[in-house]
Amino acid sequence: MRSTAEARRITVLNAAVSAFARTGFHATPVTAVAAAAGISEAYVFRLFAGKLGLFVAAADTCFERIAAAIEAGAERAAGGGAEEILDAMGGAYAELIADRDLLLFQVQAQAVTDIPEIAQVVRAGYRRVATFVQDRSGASDAQVQQFFAYGQLCHLIVTAGLDQVPEPWARALTAGIRHP
Amino acid sequence: MRSTAEARRITVLNAAVSAFARTGFHATPVTAVAAAAGISEAYVFRLFAGKLGLFVAAADTCFERIAAAIEAGAERAAGGGAEEILDAMGGAYAELIADRDLLLFQVQAQAVTDIPEIAQVVRAGYRRVATFVQDRSGASDAQVQQFFAYGQLCHLIVTAGLDQVPEPWARALTAGIRHP
DNA sequence: GAAGTGTGTGAGTGCACACTTACAAACTAG
DNA sequence: CTAGTTTGTAAGTGTGCACTCACACACTTC
Numbered sequence: 001m002r003s004t005a006e007a008r009r010i011t012v013l014n015a016a017v018s019a020f021a022r023t024g025f026h027a028t029p030v031t032a033v034a035a036a037a038g039i040s041e042a043y044v045f046r047l048f049a050g051k052l053g054l055f056v057a058a059a060d061t062c063f064e065r066i067a068a069a070i071e072a073g074a075e076r077a078a079g080g081g082a083e084e085i086l087d088a089m090g091g092a093y094a095e096l097i098a099d100r101d102l103l104l105f106q107v108q109a110q111a112v113t114d115i116p117e118i119a120q121v122v123r124a125g126y127r128r129v130a131t132f133v134q135d136r137s138g139a140s141d142a143q144v145q146q147f148f149a150y151g152q153l154c155h156l157i158v159t160a161g162l163d164q165v166p167e168p169w170a171r172a173l174t175a176g177i178r179h180p
Numbered sequence: 181m182r183s184t185a186e187a188r189r190i191t192v193l194n195a196a197v198s199a200f201a202r203t204g205f206h207a208t209p210v211t212a213v214a215a216a217a218g219i220s221e222a223y224v225f226r227l228f229a230g231k232l233g234l235f236v237a238a239a240d241t242c243f244e245r246i247a248a249a250i251e252a253g254a255e256r257a258a259g260g261g262a263e264e265i266l267d268a269m270g271g272a273y274a275e276l277i278a279d280r281d282l283l284l285f286q287v288q289a290q291a292v293t294d295i296p297e298i299a300q301v302v303r304a305g306y307r308r309v310a311t312f313v314q315d316r317s318g319a320s321d322a323q324v325q326q327f328f329a330y331g332q333l334c335h336l337i338v339t340a341g342l343d344q345v346p347e348p349w350a351r352a353l354t355a356g357i358r359h360p
Numbered sequence: 361g362a363a364g365t366g367t368g369t370g371a372g373t374g375c376a377c378a379c380t381t382a383c384a385a386a387c388t389a390g
Numbered sequence: 391c392t393a394g395t396t397t398g399t400a401a402g403t404g405t406g407c408a409c410t411c412a413c414a415c416a417c418t419t420c
Contacts, residue, residue: 005367024291026206029407040369045409110339111204111291122340130349141352145333148353152332153325159290160302169310172321173328185397209377220399225379 009047009057012037016058021104025055025112055112056121062105063125067132069096074136082139086147089133093151094178100158107155153177189227189237192217196238201284205235205292235289236301242285243305247312249276254316262319266327269313273331274358280338287335333357 015036019028030051034041048054073092077085097103113119134144154177157163162170195216199208210231214221228234253272257265277283293299314324334357337343342350 003367008367023294024204024206026204027292030409031407041408042370042410043368046368051408108291110336111288112207113339113341114203119339119341123342123345126336126340126342126353127345127347127349130353131347134349134352141355144349144352145355146329148336149326149329149333152336153329156290156306156328156332159293159299160306161293161299162303162306165303165307167307167311169307169314169324172314172324173306173310175321175325183397188397210379211377221378222380222400223398226398231378 005047008037008039008043012039012044012047012054013058013061016054017062017105018101020055020058020108021101024108025051025115025118030054052115052117055109056117058105059109059118059121059125062102062109063121063128066093066096066102066125067128069093070129070132071136082137082143085137086133086139086143089137090147090150091178097154097158098179103155103158107159150177185227188217188219188223192219192224192227192234193238193241196234197242197285198281200235200238200288201281204288205231205295205298210234232295232297235292236297238285239289239298239301239305242282242289243301243308246273246276246282246305247308249273250309250312251316262317262323265317266313266319266323269317270327270330271358274334277334277338278359283335283338287339330357 012033016033019033019036022028023032030044031041033054034044037044044054048057069092070089073088073090074085076092077088080088109118109122113122130144130148133139133147134141137144139147153173157174157177163174192213196213199213199216202208203212210224211221213234214224217224224234228237249272250269253268253270254265256272257268260268289298289302293302310324310328313319313327314321317324319327333353337354337357343354
């Protein structure tokens with residue numbers, strides 16, 4: 001055996017997150033994912049249940065990575081107050097999305113929530129992250145809400161490239177946002 | 181003449197905003213827009229410079245409507261403090277996106293900013309709205325930033341359908357958000 | 361060494377869709 | 391009433407892409 005199917009699946013998923021992040025669900029041919037993973041298109045279809053199955057699996061790993069990063073961030077502020085923990089989580093998240101793939105994938109996933117299977121995995125992903133943030137930080141509802149609001153602002157900053165715009169309105173929107 | 185080209189363009193743009201909002205740029209065939217507008221696909225291509233030209237034009241009208249709504253909201257709080265004006269703008273925006281088309285279109289547009297022409301029109305749209313909010317409300321940078329952060333949170337709430345989720349984490353994220 | 365199982369692909373198939381072209385009908389100007 | 395302009399469409403064309411199938415190679419088991 002050249003490789004186990006499970007190992008291939010992981011390779012393909014990494015390629016898929018990257019590819020879908022850049023061009024989105026509908027504009028990304030699975031040939032592109034296959035090429036990036038170094039295998040044939042046909043085998044991708046054997047490993048996953050269609051393009052949709054691949055996207056959903058990629059979304060799953062995406063949220064898993066985000067949850068793990070936030071969890072690790074929280075560890076670093078263990079014992080601190082709610083705001084300190086939230087801040088540490090935010091910092092860990094900022095580091096994680098420095099390569100932009102995870103952030104852009106979330107944006108792409110949000111854009112195709114008209115497909116029920118995707119809407120479901122997006123909700124499940126945010127449920128996982130949000131409950132963890134809430135439970136682990138012990139922050140108030142309002143604080144948690146603010147945490148996610150500024151996270152979403154980060155999506156806008158990156159997709160619209162606002163950190164490259166030297167005008168006052170863009171400076172106001174990007175001020176103090178970590179590493180977008 | 182059955183109709184002027186300019187009138188047709190407006191009809192088509194309204195249909196385009198609706199259609200693109202639902203299924204996004206790549207998954208929306210221009211036949212769908214043409215059908216919704218009640219004309220032939222071929223004529224859409226005569227009225228606009230390709231599918232991309234149509235999308236960009238639709239984005240333009242989208243941000244124009246948003247700016248107009250916020251402007252009208254600001255009028256209602258004329259003479260008030262920064263926070264009152266911001267609040268009135270937020271209320272006007274919340275009313276505007278009750279039908280979801282304008283909100284979803286923004287999400288779709290953000291997802292295809294890998295296409296330079298779309299990135300440009302998105303930036304231009306936010307420039308227009310953000311400068312107006314900043315200038316007209318007289319609010320601080322931080323207040324303006326917060327305004328947009330919670331606006332973006334609204335996108336998440338609607339696309340993921342969080343207002344339909346009766347769990348605590350979802351309640352925390354949606355608390356106090358106006359009419360998503 | 362034969363039979364089975366898991367890994368992998370080349371070569372299709374069929375369809376959806378962006379965009380074009382040739383043509384027709386309505387209206388206008390003189 | 392005719393020549394020109396504008397509004398409008400039916401019927402293509404070509405291409406990209408999701409998905410399939412028949413087939414081949416590697417490895418194991420007995």
